[in-house]
Amino acid sequence: MPYFRRTDATTFEPTAQVGGAWNTAEQHVAPTFGLLAHLVEADRVARGRHDLAVTRLSYDIWGPYPLSTMTTAVRVLRPGRGVELVEAETWCGGRRSVTLRAWLAAGGDTSDLAAGAPASVPGPQDVPAWDPTTDWPGGFVASIEVRRDLVEPGRGVVWVRTDVPLLDDEDVSPLARTAGLLDVANGMSVRADPRRVAFPNLDLAAHLHRQPDGGWLGLDTSVTFGAGGAGLTAAVLHDVSGAFGSLAQSLVVRRMP
Template sequence: MSSTSAFFTRKRDELVPAPHARGPWSPDMLHGRLLGGLAARALEERHAEPGLHFARLTVDLFRNSPMLPVTVETSLIRDGRRIRVADAVISTDQGVIARASAVLLRQGEEPDGERSIVTPAWDEPVPTEPPQVQPGGWIPPFDLWRAAPWGAPGPARVWMREKFPLVDDEPLTPFVRAALAADFASPLSNAQPDGLRFINADYTLTLARLPEDEFVGVEGTGHVSAGGVATGQVTVHDTAGPIGFCTVTAIANRVAMGTGR
């Protein structure tokens, strides 16, 4: 990752976005994936503890935000022997733009015996070629490898790898890396051949374990929509196998986004 092109720069209590923090829907709008990453970063920084695992992160993206400095505040909601719950609120000077909730669970001994349902490792090889570049439109500020064209029949699959730090020159933690990748559940589960016609309102990432390296794989495994409201699901992988799932809800958007996302 480049240490000179972070998405945000810390200035006092605010995080100031760089130009490449914009999203694909509008050149003057912050990308929702970065808000999830900032929430994960703050929750981990302030509420992590050895032996407690970030098992769930829900990010509500209920307000489009222009490219303004943001602040992230967190609060501890519940702190028990086996479970900890913490919330985050992300704001600009125009008000609250997103919120998040994390559940941390105490790790322990894995139960014996076979499971009735086991998610298999996918057969998508780890990328060895340079990342794909889609000419024109919004260029993703991360490395992306697609296994099939957007909207093609069957499960959509991508490998992702971050190129830039999130804040200043801080290394990305595995939890933040997973939170950033999870937002891609929306285009993978909701895209069609002529573009993406749904914009997601949230995403919920569940993790049995954290990614072991810089590659995160996302596989679209479900989509249901009716009346302009959609829900989608993906399986999240690393190079060792599946690590969790992500679900999104989305609303139909009048203008479709091109498949260069």
Template sequence: MPTSAFFTKKRDELVPAPHARGPWSPDMLHGRLLGGLAARALEERHAGPGLHFARLTVDLFRNSPMLPVTVETVLVRDGRRIRVADAVISTDQGVIAQARAVLLRRGEQPEGERSTVTPAWDEPPPSGPPPADGVGWKPPFDLWRVTEWGAPGPGRVWMRERFPLVDDEPLTPFVRAALAADFASPLSNVQAEGLRFINADYTMTLARLPEGELIGVESTGHVSAGGVAAGQVTMHDTTGPLGFCAVTAVANAVAMNG
């Protein structure tokens, strides 16, 4: 069992550890980590007092082998109520991902009842360790499957990170949410025969940041045609819903079984 972070910082590069690989190939970086690295850099360089990270869009341009990565950011817009910043993630083979964060200024919450409100789900947090994984790729994070994998109807999981992202840095709530959000793709796109879509992006929207280490994800929609899929999930913590994540995905020739 690995005990180290997913990446080690060496000068301006982040060097992946063996457990940073993804489920599709043993020599492929996991896309969820690229979203986490983008969130980390954007928060570190562009956070501000009174500003909330309301949206993070991560575009996964290409599969990347297990190579050192660099993350560069740029401030796109800085207004009174909105700040926008981009991140570009590269290896020596070129750009592999890009992300955009939208920060909104917090203010007074409007009074009155909303016409549509996402309810808190009725899944209690896990009371023990996750069950032992089966054959195949082992998730390098704690995963409790509340519903059967690939069964009809909305899928539900609880997730908890086990390792730091970079060196011994504590995970911030925003980075923790960005890591969990990538699970929107397998959860919304899985079927009884396995996962036959691989996501090209994800967009996470947050009304608030998660509290605590546990994040719940519930699939709430899937449509697909001609080998292209769109899916969505609702994200929760132990106190209630906190936001959503939407993904687009393309059919993959080899199914991944969970």
């Protein structure tokens, strides 16, 4: 069973695999992130812009949304020969749910200049398996395989992958598969017990210095809670070949009643 089934050119039906972690009757945002990245890349191909690659994915989450039909749209905000800004959005339950703004840039051979990537972390084969359902409910969390080395609360190295397809009968790029896992950064190296403290993220921004391979996603993560109710999750992104980018998520931190 995939995360989504396409019902027409612009609408998608979530399956039980998308069930949320904070509320199992709502969608986990991670698969939506993957779906929007896929739609940006599909639009790029349809427009014949094979020369462009995504270098930034910036998502804003407008609020929780139910396990019901998603309506989507894609538009080019800033066309260009070498750089484009593309926006993709979803609506669900009569409300806008997630907006993605993606920068795309033309590639080039800079192999002689490549340098400065963060050091590699222990690979998935060197990190113990961990069951994320010990901290989180929901269909999405149950669908992922996780390996975790938690150094201390809020600090750890996590590897995650899934064998669940994003869509039935539709080719999905390594980038879109990876984008569909990025949001787990905030939940796999928790600083506080999510049964006692809520710390949902409002957004996610990922910056890439190369394209990921689409298999295991590594997250070298730090979670910070401030004294005024805000927090930040930051992670260096890895695949088995090494670092390929970084992400940040803005958090709202609240004690449970």
